[in-house]
Amino acid sequence: MKVFVDRDLCYGSAECAHRAPAVFDFVDGFGVVRPGHEETGEDPSVLEAIEKCPSQAISITNTPPPPDQP
Numbered sequence: 001m002k003v004f005v006d007r008d009l010c011y012g013s014a015e016c017a018h019r020a021p022a023v024f025d026f027v028d029g030f031g032v033v034r035p036g037h038e039e040t041g042e043d044p045s046v047l048e049a050i051e052k053c054p055s056q057a058i059s060i061t062n063t064p065p066p067p068d069q070p
Contacts, residue, residue: 001060003040003050005031009057016058020045031057 003023005016007030016024016031023037023046031053040046040060050058 001040001042001062002038003033003046003058003060004038005033006057006059007032009055011055011057013054015052015054016049019049019052024049 005024010030012026012029012031014026014031017026020043023034023040023043025032025034046060050060
């Protein structure tokens with residue numbers, strides 16, 4: 001699964017960074033996904049951050065990544 005933070009919806013509560021600091025960070029007043037942590041699997045702390053986000057700015061997708069290009 002891949003996790004995203006919609007900066008148009010995020011208003012900077014930092015709930016995501018508090019609940020899953022290994023995956024989320026707080027930068028320039030907004031929650032962001034730490035580089036290299038976009039693929040989450042089913043990490044319970046990420047699922048909790050999604051559920052508790054007051055602005056509902058976090059989403060995940062099961063879409064597989066595109067194949068590598070030669």
